[in-house]
Amino acid sequence: MTEPNSEPAAVAPLLGATDIRRLAEEIGVRPTKTLGQNFVIDGNTIRRIVAAAGIDSEETVLEVGPGLGSLTLGLLDAAKSVVAVEIDPVLAAKLPETVRQWRPEAADDFHLVLSDAMKVTELPLQPTSLVANLPYNVAVPVVLHLLQHFPSLRHGLVMVQDEVADRLAATPGSKIYGVPSVKAAWYGHMRKAGVIGMNVFWPAPKIHSGLVAFTRHDPPVTHATREQVFAVIDAAFAQRRKTLRAALAGWAGSAAEAERCLVAAGVDPTARGEVLDISAYVRIAEARHPVDA
Numbered sequence: 001m002t003e004p005n006s007e008p009a010a011v012a013p014l015l016g017a018t019d020i021r022r023l024a025e026e027i028g029v030r031p032t033k034t035l036g037q038n039f040v041i042d043g044n045t046i047r048r049i050v051a052a053a054g055i056d057s058e059e060t061v062l063e064v065g066p067g068l069g070s071l072t073l074g075l076l077d078a079a080k081s082v083v084a085v086e087i088d089p090v091l092a093a094k095l096p097e098t099v100r101q102w103r104p105e106a107a108d109d110f111h112l113v114l115s116d117a118m119k120v121t122e123l124p125l126q127p128t129s130l131v132a133n134l135p136y137n138v139a140v141p142v143v144l145h146l147l148q149h150f151p152s153l154r155h156g157l158v159m160v161q162d163e164v165a166d167r168l169a170a171t172p173g174s175k176i177y178g179v180p181s182v183k184a185a186w187y188g189h190m191r192k193a194g195v196i197g198m199n200v201f202w203p204a205p206k207i208h209s210g211l212v213a214f215t216r217h218d219p220p221v222t223h224a225t226r227e228q229v230f231a232v233i234d235a236a237f238a239q240r241r242k243t244l245r246a247a248l249a250g251w252a253g254s255a256a257e258a259e260r261c262l263v264a265a266g267v268d269p270t271a272r273g274e275v276l277d278i279s280a281y282v283r284i285a286e287a288r289h290p291v292d293a
Contacts, residue, residue, distance in 0.1 A: 014043035042200035053157040062127035130156030165210025188216040224285035236273030245269035261287040
């Protein structure tokens with residue numbers, strides 16, 4: 001009787017600090033604040049992110065801002081395929097070479113799109129998951145844009161500025177509950193999934209990063225359009241210290257019309273926007289845009 005092989009399976013290598021700096025030097029790249037480039041240089045952090053994302057081996061993962069490829073390699077280990085959207089042409093040109101060198105067996109499962117993620121509306125494959133280390137300055141618009149244009153995205157995990165992570169996952173009644181919180185709730189359930197320290201990045205940012213996990217659900221059932229609902233949300237938080245009657249006066253055309261819409265929606269006109277959930281905003285939009293208008 002032979003003894004079973006008890007040796008653990010070899011763990012595929014990931015890019016470390018030395019590798020990242022060498023790759024950057026090879027192509028003459030210095031991380032820029034303009035593009036929000038902070039490259040992850042710690043393999044354990046990559047493994048933590050990939051594990052927290054809960055990726056199925058049959059999934060296609062969408063990665064935004066792959067940079068030098070540190071997270072990309074970890075995603076290729078877990079998923080069936082990866083579609084990476086990169087805005088920087090110099091980084092984009094190097095990435096396929098890095099994949100071929102470090103994951104030759106997965107090279108055909110990697111697809112690169114050179115584009116601004118805010119302008120992408122088509123991809124070579126339909127992604128089911130979004131996993132990305134997003135630039136702090138565009139994180140919320142990118143997430144909302146991708147959820148809007150790619151309904152195939154069923155779940156995901158994004159790394160953003162910790163404060164932004166808290167806002168995305170905030171619930172009604174919280175002081176940090178605002179436009180990102182409500183608009184994200186149109187698409188799915190957002191939750192804070194962890195905090196990432198500063199020293200696992202190069203260059204190290206001055207603030208912590210937060211992980212936000214999401215699970216998609218169907219949008220609210222309503223005759224109002226998404227644009228109509230989002231217009232109410234924008235108006236309510238543009239002057240968040242005001243009552244909704246006052247804050248929505250411009251949106252409705254007058255304070256009296258705003259009050260009428262609020263009462264019809266079952267919302268207290270003296271309340272503030274931060275106490276309403278997405279369903280309340282839907283009802284307000286419906287009151288302003290009745291189906292038989």
